[in-house]
Amino acid sequence: MADELLSFDAVLERFDPVLGLEVHVELSTKSKMWCGCPTEFGNEPNSQVCPVCLGLPGSLPVVNAKAVESAIRIGLSLNCQIARWCRFARKNYFYPDMPKDYQISQYDEPLCFDGEIAVEVGEMAYQVPIERVHMEEDAGKITHIGGVGRIANADYSLLDYNRAGVPLMEIVTKTIHDTGAAAPEVAAGYVALLRDMVRALAVSQGRMERGNLRCDVNVSLMPKGASELGIRSETKNVNSLRAVADAVRYEMRRQGAILSAGGRVVQETRHWNEAGYTTAGRSKETAEDYRYFPEPDLVPLAADPAWVEQLRATLPEHPGKRRARLRTEWGFTQREFGDILAVPGALDTIADTVLAGATPIAARKWWLTELARRANEWGVALDELPITAKQVAEVQALLDTGQINDKLARQVIEGVLAGEGDPAAVVQHRGLTVVSDTGALEVAVDGAIAADP
Amino acid sequence: MLTRSEVARLAALARIELSDDELDAMASQLDVILSAVAAVSEVASQDIPPTSHAVPLTNVMRPDVLNWVPRSQAMLAGAPDVENGRFRVPQILQEEQ
Numbered sequence A: 001m002a003d004e005l006l007s008f009d010a011v012l013e014r015f016d017p018v019l020g021l022e023v024h025v026e027l028s029t030k031s032k033m034w035c036g037c038p039t040e041f042g043n044e045p046n047s048q049v050c051p052v053c054l055g056l057p058g059s060l061p062v063v064n065a066k067a068v069e070s071a072i073r074i075g076l077s078l079n080c081q082i083a084r085w086c087r088f089a090r091k092n093y094f095y096p097d098m099p100k101d102y103q104i105s106q107y108d109e110p111l112c113f114d115g116e117i118a119v120e121v122g123e124m125a126y127q128v129p130i131e132r133v134h135m136e137e138d139a140g141k142i143t144h145i146g147g148v149g150r151i152a153n154a155d156y157s158l159l160d161y162n163r164a165g166v167p168l169m170e171i172v173t174k175t176i177h178d179t180g181a182a183a184p185e186v187a188a189g190y191v192a193l194l195r196d197m198v199r200a201l202a203v204s205q206g207r208m209e210r211g212n213l214r215c216d217v218n219v220s221l222m223p224k225g226a227s228e229l230g231i232r233s234e235t236k237n238v239n240s241l242r243a244v245a246d247a248v249r250y251e252m253r254r255q256g257a258i259l260s261a262g263g264r265v266v267q268e269t270r271h272w273n274e275a276g277y278t279t280a281g282r283s284k285e286t287a288e289d290y291r292y293f294p295e296p297d298l299v300p301l302a303a304d305p306a307w308v309e310q311l312r313a314t315l316p317e318h319p320g321k322r323r324a325r326l327r328t329e330w331g332f333t334q335r336e337f338g339d340i341l342a343v344p345g346a347l348d349t350i351a352d353t354v355l356a357g358a359t360p361i362a363a364r365k366w367w368l369t370e371l372a373r374r375a376n377e378w379g380v381a382l383d384e385l386p387i388t389a390k391q392v393a394e395v396q397a398l399l400d401t402g403q404i405n406d407k408l409a410r411q412v413i414e415g416v417l418a419g420e421g422d423p424a425a426v427v428q429h430r431g432l433t434v435v436s437d438t439g440a441l442e443v444a445v446d447g448a449i450a451a452d453p
Numbered sequence B: 001m002l003t004r005s006e007v008a009r010l011a012a013l014a015r016i017e018l019s020d021d022e023l024d025a026m027a028s029q030l031d032v033i034l035s036a037v038a039a040v041s042e043v044a045s046q047d048i049p050p051t052s053h054a055v056p057l058t059n060v061m062r063p064d065v066l067n068w069v070p071r072s073q074a075m076l077a078g079a080p081d082v083e084n085g086r087f088r089v090p091q092i093l094q095e096e097q
C-alpha cells in the first residue's frame, strides 16, 4: 500500500464520483439451483454434491422454481420489468471453483431489468437506477495450500463443492450520479437496503459476514463539468457495510490523486483489504473472453404475467417505507432510530417485541443493550439468540407489573438464554419474585421462623 | 481471415498449449470451418432469430425439494487426487499478481 491519496474534500472540489454496484445474493432455497443437493452451510466438505453440481458428463441441470420465484420477487421489489422470455447463458472460464469449467448465468437476457430504488441518507433520498437482476450459480470454495501468501506461490489447492450450484442472484446498478460527498454513504445505504429487502422477502439470510451477500464496488471520477465517464476500478468482495463506504472513499481519493497529477486510472479489478485500502488484482477478463452462448441444457424461461402479478401480491412492505412508518409509530428521534438500524436484525426483533406487547422504548432498550452485548459476546446475530421477541416482551410485562425489578429482569433474561424456559418459569425456578405484598411477606417470614426457629 | 494471434488468444482461454507450428495449422484450419459456417448467414435474413433450442419448450422447472443422498465417497472416488475429503488440484498460476 503506497497509493498517493488526495484528501476527500479536494476530490469533491475537482471531481464528481460515479458509482456502480454489483451485489451477489445467495438465496436460501432448500436445494441448489440445478439439482436437489442441500444448500446448508458449514457441513463436511463435499458432503452436498452430486453429478450435476460436480459437472460430471451426462448430468443435466433443471431449474429450481423457487429460485426463479425469488428472483422475480427481488426484481419486483426493485421496481424492475420482468422479462416475458429469457434464456440462461453459459459463461466459460477455467478455474477449479467451477467444476463444469463454465458457470450457468444469464447474459444479454436477464430475468429482471430497468428498476429503480430510493436510498435514504440522512434527510436526503438518492435514486439508484437498477440495470438488471439475473440468476446464476455460486462457485465452490477453494483453499490454497503451501507457498507463502500469494496464490501463485501455492503448491496446490483443495476444493469443496458444497457451495457450487447454490442459487445466486446478481443485482447490478446502472451508473449512479450526483451523490457528491454522500457517495460512500449512498453505496453502503443501498447495500443495507438490499440486505433488509432480501431478508424481508425471506429469499436470503442476507448475512454479509457469511458471504450470503457480497458486493463489488465500481468507482470512477468525472472532472467537474465533464460529460464523459472516467475510467473505473472494480473493487471485489467488499464484505461489510462499513467496507463498502470505506472502499468508495478510498478509491475516490486514490483516483483523485492519480488524475490530479495528470495520470490515467487503470481499468482493473482491485481487492479490498480489511486494513482499509485496495490493491491491484488480476487484469479483468473482458465479456468476450467468457465466450457466452445460450445454455443448451436449459430451455428458455417465459414468466407468465399472471404469475408475476401473483408474486407481486406477496411482496412485503418496502423496507424504506417500513422504516419510515416504524420511526413515526415508535416516536424515536433520527438518532435513536439510527442506533437501531446500525445493529443488524435489531429492527425486526424490536418490531416483533413491540407486536408482542412491549413499548418501543422497552423493546429498544433490551435489544440494544443486554441482548446486543450477549449476541456480540457469542458472535451471533440478534435473531439467533435463544430468546424470542415474545419472551422479551414477557420479561418487560413482569417488570411493568412490579413482579420483578430491573436487576431481576436481567437475571430472568440470563435464565431464558440459558435454556431454563419462559420468563415465568425462570422466575419460579430461580425464585426471583420481588415480594411487594406485605401479607405474603409476613406469611413467608412467619413460615421461615417456624421452620427454623 | 482468422489471425494467428486470435487463435493464440482462444487457446490461452481454453488452457490449450499450442506450439508455433500448431498455431499456424489451427489458424488456417479454423478459418476453413468458420467460412463454411458463415455460409449460414447468407441464407438467414435479419428477421430470423438464431436458433438456440431445437425444441419449443419453456419453463421446465423442478420444485425446491431435496433429492440427494450422501455419497461423498463415491463422488470423490472419481477424482484424480483427493485430500481430506476435498478435491486436490495443481497450483493455479497467474491468477493474481
Ligand SMILES: [Zn+2]
Pocket: A032, A035, A036, A037, A048, A049, A050, A051, A052, A053, A054, A165
Ligand atoms: Zn448437486
